[in-house]
Amino acid sequence: MSTLLDIQDLKIHFHTRDGVVKAVDGVSLKVEQGEIAGIVGESGSGKSVTAYSLLGLIPMPPGKIEGGRALFQGTDLLRLSEREINQFRGRKISMIFQDPMTSLNPYLRVSTQLTEPLAIHERLHGKPALHRAIEALEQVGIENAEKRIHSYPHEFSGGMRQRVMIAMALITKPDLLIADEPTTALDVTVQKQVLDVIRNLQKETGTAVIFITHDLAVVHEMCDSVNVLYAGRLIESAPTAELFHKPLHAYTRGLYKSNPGTHRKGEDLYSIPGLPPDLSRLPAGCSFRARNTLGDASLCLTDRQPELIEIQAGHFVQNCPGCLARHEAAVVS
Amino acid sequence: MLRNIIHRLLQGLLVLYVLGTLTFFLVHALPYGPFQDEKAVPPHVMERLEKLHGYDKPLYTQYFLRLKNIAQGNLGMSIKVMEGRKVSDILGQAFPVSLTLGIIAICIAMLIGIPAGIFAAIRKNSIVDYAIMTVALLGICLPNFVIGPMLAEFFGAKLGLVPVAGWNPANPFSLLLPALTLGLVSAAYLSRLTRAGMLEILNQDFIRTARAKGQKGWIIVTRHALRGGLIPSIAYLGPAFAATVSGSVVVEAIFQVPGIGRLFIKAIETGDETLIMGPVLLYGTLIVIANFLADLLQIWLNPRLRAANAD
Secondary structure: OOEEEEEEEEEEEEEEOOEEEEEEEEEEEEEEOOOEEEEEOOOOOOHHHHHHHHOOOOOOOOEEEEEEEEEEOOEEHHHOOHHHHOOOEOOOEEEEOOOHHHHOOOOOOHHHHHHHHHHHHHOOOHHHHHHHHHHHHHHOOOOOHHHHOOOOHHHOOHHHHHHHHHHHHHOOOOOEEEEEOOOOOOOHHHHHHHHHHHHHHHHHHOOEEEEEEOOHHHHHHHOOEEEEEEOOEEEEEEEHHHHHHOOOOHHHHHHHHOOHHHOOOOOOOOOOOOOOOOOOOOOOOOOOHHHOOOOOHHHOOOOOOOOEEEEEOOEEEEOOHHHHOOOHHHOOO | OHHHHHHHHHHHHHHHHHHHHHHHHHHHOOOOOOOOOOOOOOHHHHHHHHHHOOOOOOHHHHHHHHHHHHHOOOOOEOOOOOOOOEHHHHHHHHHHHHHHHHHHHHHHHHHHHHHHHHHHHHOOOOHHHHHHHHHHHHHHHOOHHHHHHHHHHHHHHHOOOOOOOOOOOOOOHHHHHHHHHHHHHHHHHHHHHHHHHHHHHHOOHHHHHHHHOOOOHHHHHHHHHHHHHOHHHHHHHHHHHHHHHHOOHHHHHHHOOOOHHHHHHHHHHHOOHHHHHHHHHHHHHHHHHHHHHHHHHHHHHOHHHHHHOOO
């Protein structure tokens, strides 16, 4: 397997009236060809901003890329002009979004929107384009696609719209699909179906996927590798099996523990206390110190940011003694 | 849909009925009447005039008589301003002038206002945006009796490009200044409405989707944003068109345009009830129709409304 996308030390800051918000502050991660790479984190951890920056979708200003590189097949996506990045958008890298109710244009027929990538990137119009679009709809499991393709988005349910989004994203057979919480806005039964569609198409086409979510259960089911983000920084990164077997960082352990699936019925659910720090007033040291109950907060770095180290082949973690320590009472039997 | 149209039609008739009734009683409540003159009118002449026009009958009888006549399409004769001429003939001559002026004005307003608004929205918070919005605000604030003479002075008198005043359908340039004066206010409103509408749409998630597909900026604007972004402007256009056609009184006076506006003012000055009623009902009809068309256009532009109205 070779590396498809290599993000190195990405820094994206937003310059607002209340100061500089360090939304992403030194994130490095890799996506291998054909894998599903998960990015997990709470709201505001920088997962969506990281993904949006790859397609140049960060509003600038107020956003600014302060540093880092994102090498995609050898090209640094962060340095491209609007015209150059348009050669990647929708052609080599596609994206699906969180809310399928608002991500499709309510004023245009599904057929118009679905054939648009073909017109842009393959100069395919008319009947042949429509055929490809119908095929794409069938692939994501929309029945009666020939007729339904002429409907407007409001005539589809949420789950169906997300299927349309997936069909639209994959119609050009991109090398990378960015899925930004694609099932968060859907109800549970539909979630499962949409996840199946994504996974099956991923297997069929070999497209690599960046899967952004805050749901560890979904990560476990979908992803080959996991990247845990906290307060704009990468906390821990490992192959999925390894991470679930041996979570090292106190935050990762906390996430794992707060997952209902890991509890016996009737047992109280663990939750990480407090809130993520204000990204415009980050502490000098370990940003997780104030919420660290599973490690030893007294050992957390206070003078400098912990560095990322490779503790085992493929398993990276922030080297903060307090977060790596295991609190006596917290050790799970 | 058909039920909707019938409903709106009946609604429109009711509006016109109320409008006409109010106008009738208000005109009759005026402290002066159409038979007064600068010179004192001898009592026997006054009596004969009143009898001739039915003013000797009780007010409610006059009202029902007028109602019956108007329902049959008979607007009556001008009592004073153009004494003895049929109101329908007078309107038939003057209305096309006012209508032409109004149509050209609203076209100018759209040609200036909508592109300006789109441009301001795309270049939000830039110098271009601020410049356009400042000019638009000026356009809204300055009354047309200020703008009109200024335009006439500059383009007519100084540059000599167009006639200063007058109405000559054979010379399109003579229509330009009055239409421009009349249209500028609407252009200003349109640019602000278009800007606001476009900004709202350009912030929507589906615009981000279009960008993520690699679509070019200007196609995103024209194909993805324009339809929704123009809806506020179109809602405004219906009433604005009616207001432009009927609101040309001042402009017609400045540029000596032989439209309805001047007649209307004279009719009010003299209490010429029939010549007031005619334009009031005509403009009322126009406003009802324009609003209706604007609503239809909005439904047509928005697939969700279209579906809701399909049955």
